[in-house]
Amino acid sequence: MRGAHAATDPVVLGDLVLTPVDVGDLPETxxxxxxxxxxxxxxxxxxxxxxxxxxxxxxxxxxxxxxxGYWTARLRDTGAYVGIGGCRVREDAAWNVYYRLDPAFQGRGFATRIARAGAERAAAVRPELPVSAILLEHNLASKAVAERLGLRLVWRGPDDGNPDPGAVRLIYTDRDVTPAQLVVLRG
Structure with missing residues (x-):
């Protein structure tokens, strides 16, 4: 049961409260x-x-x-839905940093705080796995978050499966990755 593990307890980051994503979050998500x-x-x-x-x-x-896994982020004082984010394991090869925020809460540092909390927890839960961020090259805000986390670019190439044939995918990680891990991250 999820609630039996300390990792699923709420995480308070100043004015944010992070709780594991739940089916009750469906309408807002x-x-x-x-x-x-x-x-x-x-x-x-x-x-x-x-x-x-x-x-x-x-x-x-x-x-x-x-x-x-990923958290639902809410404002601590009002309970307002901010978005989701954190880290999840991709095919037992690497942690993946992710976040998606309501536009009303973008540009306030929430993405970096949520992603950092996820990356720190990931390093404690399974330190042998690299932490990664996978993004599109033209997404400068996500690139800035990855760099603020201390991740570095390890791969740049076509975004296979993207309807935009010119789309370029970037993969950032906190360390070198094996060829097999890179295959998973390129997904």
Whole structure:
């Protein structure tokens, strides 16, 4: 059971409270993932059905079986939904930093704080796995977050499967990765 592990306890980061993503977050998480404003760098990623968001949340809940997963972020004083983020294991090869924030809360340092908390927990839970950030080259805000975390560019190349044939994917990590880990990260 998730609640039996200390890793699933709420994390307080000043004015933010992070709790493991839960099915109760479905309406707000769907609203966020259906909002075109948060998909300017990858319009094809936008959720067009509640079922897609539900499936995503189910995967995120299962991630906690690895000792860590993504959190729902809320303001501590009001409970307002800020977004989701943290770290999850990708195919037992590497941690993946991720965040998606409501546009009303972007540009306030929340993404970096959530990503840093995830990366720090990941290093404690499974230190043998590299921490990574996978992003599109034109997403300068995500690139800045990865660099603030101390991650460095280890791969640049085509974003296979992206409807935009000119899209370039960047992979940042906290250390060198093996060829097999890079295959997983290129996904």
């Amino acid at each position: 769907h609203r966020l993932h259906a909002d075109p404003a948060v998909w300017t760098h990858l319009p094809s990623g936008r959720h067009t059905s509640l079922a897609r968001t539900r499936e995503m949340i189910e995967h995120y809940i299962a991630d906690w079986d690895h000792g860590l």
